[in-house]
Amino acid sequence: TTVPVRLIKALRDNHKSHPDSVLCTATYNNLCELASFLGPEEVAIISQDDKAKVPIGLPAANCQAPLLMNMEYRVTLPDHDWVIAQQHKLIPSVYAALTIDNNGFGDPNAVQYSGPTYIAVRSGKHSHSTAYSHAKDFERLYDVDQFKRFLFGENNLPKSVMIILVDGGPDENPRYQKVIETAIHHFIERSLDAIFISTNAPHRSAFNPVELRMAPLSKQLSGLILPHDNYGTHLDSNGKTINNDLEYKNFKFAGEALCEVFSNVIIDSYETVAEFIDRDSSELESTNLIHKSESWIAQHVRSTQYMTQIVKCLNKNCCGTIRSKFHKIIKSRFLPAPIPLHYAPMIEMESMDINKLKYTSLFQSLHLASPESPYDQYCPSVNDKVQSRTCKKCKIYFASLTLLSNHKKIHSREVISPAAKTRTKRVLRQREREFMVITEESPGLETCKWVDMDVVIVDSTINLEKSSEDSMPVFNLSQLLNPWENE
Numbered sequence: 001t002t003v004p005v006r007l008i009k010a011l012r013d014n015h016k017s018h019p020d021s022v023l024c025t026a027t028y029n030n031l032c033e034l035a036s037f038l039g040p041e042e043v044a045i046i047s048q049d050d051k052a053k054v055p056i057g058l059p060a061a062n063c064q065a066p067l068l069m070n071m072e073y074r075v076t077l078p079d080h081d082w083v084i085a086q087q088h089k090l091i092p093s094v095y096a097a098l099t100i101d102n103n104g105f106g107d108p109n110a111v112q113y114s115g116p117t118y119i120a121v122r123s124g125k126h127s128h129s130t131a132y133s134h135a136k137d138f139e140r141l142y143d144v145d146q147f148k149r150f151l152f153g154e155n156n157l158p159k160s161v162m163i164i165l166v167d168g169g170p171d172e173n174p175r176y177q178k179v180i181e182t183a184i185h186h187f188i189e190r191s192l193d194a195i196f197i198s199t200n201a202p203h204r205s206a207f208n209p210v211e212l213r214m215a216p217l218s219k220q221l222s223g224l225i226l227p228h229d230n231y232g233t234h235l236d237s238n239g240k241t242i243n244n245d246l247e248y249k250n251f252k253f254a255g256e257a258l259c260e261v262f263s264n265v266i267i268d269s270y271e272t273v274a275e276f277i278d279r280d281s282s283e284l285e286s287t288n289l290i291h292k293s294e295s296w297i298a299q300h301v302r303s304t305q306y307m308t309q310i311v312k313c314l315n316k317n318c319c320g321t322i323r324s325k326f327h328k329i330i331k332s333r334f335l336p337a338p339i340p341l342h343y344a345p346m347i348e349m350e351s352m353d354i355n356k357l358k359y360t361s362l363f364q365s366l367h368l369a370s371p372e373s374p375y376d377q378y379c380p381s382v383n384d385k386v387q388s389r390t391c392k393k394c395k396i397y398f399a400s401l402t403l404l405s406n407h408k409k410i411h412s413r414e415v416i417s418p419a420a421k422t423r424t425k426r427v428l429r430q431r432e433r434e435f436m437v438i439t440e441e442s443p444g445l446e447t448c449k450w451v452d453m454d455v456v457i458v459d460s461t462i463n464l465e466k467s468s469e470d471s472m473p474v475f476n477l478s479q480l481l482n483p484w485e486n487e
Contacts, residue, residue: 018201019380024306026338026359031163032111033362036104041153042324045098047165047210050129053089056228056254087125090255094119096210097150113209116146119262119274123251130171131178132283146271160193160324165208168199174308175399187310188290193324198307213267220261226254294410302334303399304375305382309334336369340378
């Protein structure tokens with residue numbers, strides 16, 4: 001197929017539309033590089049996204065396609081182009097398993113785009129697409145026969161490393177609390193060595209591998225009209241629902257009809273499995289989730305702007321036995337931050353010119369990056385926020401201030417011994433829970449610094465005032481002495 005030049009230019013411009021696009025591409029390549037080294041026996045890769053909502057009572061897809069017509073009966077089409085009633089749509093959530101070539105050994109291209117497809121269809125009025133609904137679908141994948149080869153390894157055990165590629169919507173974004181909670185649940189439930197949830201930069205959702213499955217699925221919807229009143233109308237003349245039970249019955253019939261259409265699609269010789277999800281079992285109950293403390297999260301979870309990592313620790317009493325080679329390859333446990341390089345006559349690190357950036361590969365980063373460096377240290381859009389999102393005590397970086405605030409609770413419960421506290425001669429200022437103090441580091445040498453009030457032993461306090469971060473003392477000019485005049 002010949003691709004128009006204008007389309008090629010549009011794709012190229014879209015690739016550079018966001019300053020983080022190069023970093024996200026490097027992150028995807030690093031995950032593929034890791035998967036190729038561990039091999040298909042240890043790694044499972046799932047790409048997930050919600051397809052555009054399918055209307056009920058209207059043509060399901062607005063596109064031109066060949067249509068065979070039987071002249072022995074009259075063809076009837078709706079004489080309107082508006083939705084039958086509010087929320088009369090179906091939500092297909094699409095999950096694509098990706099194949100990994102054997103003997104890839106560090107080649108990102110070892111991760112292919114082929115594999116089986118699973119589609120969970122929900123009523124757009126009676127159910128919702130949330131982090132908990134995706135968690136329910138993820139558990140269902142382990143029971144689908146077509147996915148078992150991609151999710152289970154030797155001895156019929158779940159593969160020890162899971163990589164999930166998602167869109168950046170609120171129900172999938174790896175920075176959000178509920179998404180992290182469900183990821184922790186899957187991590188514990190399946191006894192995984194590591195789980196990675198990664199997304200792309202804004203306006204780049206088309207680069208998610210699952211998007212390649214959308215075109216053949218949408219083609220099947222051309223000319224298809226899903227009935228909204230198979231068991232009788234549930235609407236009055238104003239389009240208002242008058243019978244809730246009949247309404248859901250009609251929705252379910254339309255959803256099952258859509259699943260039958262999707263299930264007949266074969267994509268690159270792999271089957272498609274589509275199921276209608278009942279409203280009563282649409283989401284994984286939050287009460288059934290496996291929850292962990294903030295102390296556990298600080299030890300096992302690292303969140304970044306576009307990725308969340310959950311990795312086992314080396315304590316068998318905490319995480320049990322490690323089943324993969326992951327910790328032998330990534331000895332720092334968490335993936336290191338990609339470092340931007342500028343290839344000039346001499347290699348320059350930390351260049352922030354997006355047109356010249358080239359990020360290091362996974363194994364280049366293992367040699368160049370410091371294990372303590374936050375993953376977002378070289379992320380163009382948030383590198384100025386890294387310091388404010390980093391815990392001052394344990395130096396752990398968090399993808400949002402909300403996650404950081406939750407983490408700080410573990411420090412508020414810590415008991416500090418008197419020997420570990422700082423003895424100060426006097427306190428000058430106060431801001432929130434910090435004091436500006438004068439301490440004597442050595443005989444005759446005094447220093448002024450901000451310290452947490454919990455670690456201060458105050459001998460005497462003078463001129464204690466509340467001040468802001470950027471406050472400046474105000475003096476009367478008549479009280480100031482000229483330092484250049486003799487006394």
